[in-house]
Amino acid sequence: MIGLAIRYLLAKRRQTILMLLGIFFGAASYVTISGFMLGFRGYLVDQLVNNNPHIHIEAREExxxxxxxxxxxxxxxxxxxxxxxxxxxxxDNAIVEKPQGWYARLRADPRVAAFSPQLSASVIFTNGKATAPTTLIGCDPLQQEKVTTIGGYIVEGKFSDIAAGGNRVVIGKELQRRLGVRLAQNILVSLGKGPPSPFKIVGVFDSGNKMTDNVAYGSLVDVQKVNGSPNHVNKIAVRLFDHTQAAALATAWENFGPEKVESWDQINANVFDVFRIQDAIRFLSIGAIMVVAGFGIYNVLNMMVIQKRRDIAILRSMGYSTREIISLFFTQGFLLGITGVALGLSCGYGICLYLRTIPFKGNPMQSAGYMLVSTAPEIYLQAGFLALATACLASVLPARAAGKLTPIEIIRSGAE
Amino acid sequence: MAIVAKKIGKAIGTPPVRILTDINLKIDDGEFVALTGRSGSGKSTLLYILSSLDSPSEGSVEVAGHDLGKMADPELYKFRNEKMGFVFQFHYLISELTAIENVLLPAVKNRRQIERRAYAESLLEQFGLGDKIHRLPRQLSGGEQQRLAIARALVMQPKYLFADEPTGSLDSANGDIVMNIIRDANKNFGTTVIMVTHDPDFAATANRAINLVDGRIS
Structure with missing residues (x-):
């Protein structure tokens, strides 16, 4: 029956092309829109997972x-x-109560890849008349580089240089711009109490994110000294071997002490809410295209069943079964689906490849330089399944209607 | 006995309209039977009941020992495909298929098209369509289309040929050609022919004519 189904489709080329276009646009737009959205999302999640600690253990504000x-x-x-x-x-003094206990626990946990105790202090940087309120993060640079990707964003100097101590800082590109300073220059750091302390700039980093590039890093000991809180830490940043375990571990660790323990995805829950909204919009818009395509196929096949009543009568008189008549019309929808999916996926893939060549300089994709478009196989599987299911579902009713016709009904009604 | 109809009755619609009443008949293998009668006498309905395309409201039909009413669908479809051929007043050719493809359509059902190809070509040659096997139905005349439809009905070498006014839409010259083909099929291949006709001349050429009046055999 496939041969006859193909002949029927070829005989009505204009209608066939219109039906095909519906499925084609559905599949192509799903691949393109999903590729674009998920590419951006993948980049964002990648940034969240790789650039930041997987778990934050912070002193709870009471x-x-x-x-x-x-x-x-x-x-x-x-x-x-x-x-x-x-x-x-x-x-006052929101600090991690028993940091040594946390260190021992984290060292013993096989799921923990690295951890970095930090002391963040709100400070004012001064360079001549230029001042910039910001956050100075004290950390062990070697551990910090294991926990975050800060080391990869250094554009001048070395991040590990702050380890030498003696009031050295690595500052973000944005902070450098605001202060108008250069490498090896000294700036003053004040906490609002006591005299300002001079710090030497030993590195500059540029992550592409203005918020991140507006902070400064110093050694933990230096910041504790400036802050007047020796041995205090107010945050422990933890990196896991498997970032997907972060939420479960954070929830479990919450019971270990008074500290607030949050995973990277709990902190960025609002981002994931946006993703869910994006998904809903994506499925609704693609769904609308698919519904239109489905109705197109349904209408054309329904008309075809009416027009081909004579053929159905003669086929049934030759001994063709109900199932074979159903398959004759269902096959047409299926063939349209397969062809539309193949063309749509190919075209969608081509569009995705083209989009990847378009330079994109805005944040947060600055580091990529080009638009990030995902070509993950699951997108193509979903698009193929959706488009094929639409075509098949739209064919079922006309095919069943054709199968219900009996030759004598058609002959009696004098079908022409 | 090839075809045996016992107490066939048929009523259709609501309220029921009786079309056939108490039909009993026997048709031997190789017989050529004409079903005659005025319009509305029930001859076409009887033909479709005898050929399994319609079912009787009462009574039973046996074809080659098989009770059509008791046959399972797959068995009936196979029987219809292999043992029965149909010719209607209108040719009912599939407009998207060429002449040879139309003729081979019954063989396609059981994937026997390659096996039946030579026979299909010989039939078309015999019916004067040998040079038109790749033409579409619309490229043939009315008479040629009906000859093509008969070739399609005969391609599986059926034991029974059911024809419902096969000459009804043809002029007399083409009608004669079609009748000769049907007669030849009956004579040369021993095909049992049951044909509905209005034409008394064509009915006269049959072995037997069964006349229906108001749904009864007169």
Whole structure:
């Protein structure tokens, strides 16, 4: 019956091409839109996974309530303590309470690839009359390079140079621009208390992200000294061997201490919400194209069944079964689906390859230089399945209608 | 007995309209039977019941010992394909297929088209269509189209040929040619022919004419 199905399609070329175009556009647009969206998403997730620690263990910010000081002042002597005015505000020195305990636990965990204790301090950098409020992150540079990709973004100097101590910093490109400084120059760092401390710039990094490029890194000891908090850390950045375990581990570690433990995907949950919205829009728009294509096939095949009643009658009189008549019409939809999918996927792939050659200088793709378009096989499998399923579903009803016709009905109705 | 019809009755529609009543007949192998009668007498309905395309409201039909009403669908389709040929008033050729492809269509069902090809060509040659085997139906005249339809009905060398006014849409010259072909099939191949006709001259050439009046054999 395939031969006859092909003949039917070829005999009605204009209709066949129109039906084919529906499936073709559906498959091609799915591949292109998905490739573009998922390419961008893949890059973004890649940046989140590779550039940042997989788990952040941070000192929890605690706020005072009307009962916060009861125990410290009165222990259990009174059931009700009334303060005038009641205590309020934030606890100072938000630090990781028992960092050594965390270090021991992290060292012993086989899932942990590396971890880096940090002390972040809000500071003001001054170069002559130029000032820039920013964050100075104290860390062990060797560990920090294992936990994040900061080392890969160094454009001047070396990140590990801050390890030597003696008030050295590596600053982001944006911060360098704001301060108007160059490598090896000294800048002043002040915390708002005490005199400013001079720091020497030993490196500049450029990640392509203005937020990230607006901070500075120093050695942990130097920052602790400037901050007046020796041996304190307020964050431990952890890198895992398998980033997909991050959320589960973070949830489990939450019970180990008062610290806030969050995974990279928990921190960026809003980004994943956007992805979900993108997916919904993508499926809705492609779904609309597929529905239109499906109705096109349904209408044309329905008309064809009406026009080919004589053929159905004669085929049935020759002994062709109901199933063979169904297959005659279903095959047409299937062939359209297969051809439309093949053409659509090929064209979509071609468009994706072309899009990859278009220079794209805006953030956050700056480092890539070109548009990032995914050609992941699953996109093509999904597109193929969707388009083929549309074509097949649209063919089922006309094919079944054809199968229900009996030769005597057609002959009696004087089908011409 | 080739074809045996017992107490065939047929009513269609709501409220039911009786078309055939108490038809009993026997048709021998190799017989040429003409079903005659006025318009609405039920002759075409009887033909379709005898040929398994329609089912009776009452009674039973046996063809070559098989009760058509009790045959399973696959068995019936196979029987129809291998043992029965049909010629209708209108040729019912498939316009997208060439003459030879149309003729071989019954053989395609069982993938026997290669095996039947030579025979199909010989039939077309015999029917004066030997030089037109690659033409589409629309490139043939009305008479040629009907001859093509008869070639298609005979390509599987069926035991039974059912013809419903095969000359009804043809002029007398083409009608004669078609009738000669049907007669030859009956004479040369021993095909049992049951033909519905209005034409008394064509009916007269049959071995037997069964006349129907108001759904009964008169």
């Amino acid at each position: 706020f005072l309530t009307s009962t916060s000081l009861n125990e410290a002042f009165y222990n259990d002597r009174y059931t009700h303590v009334f303060w005038s005015p009641p205590p309020s505000g934030r606890k």
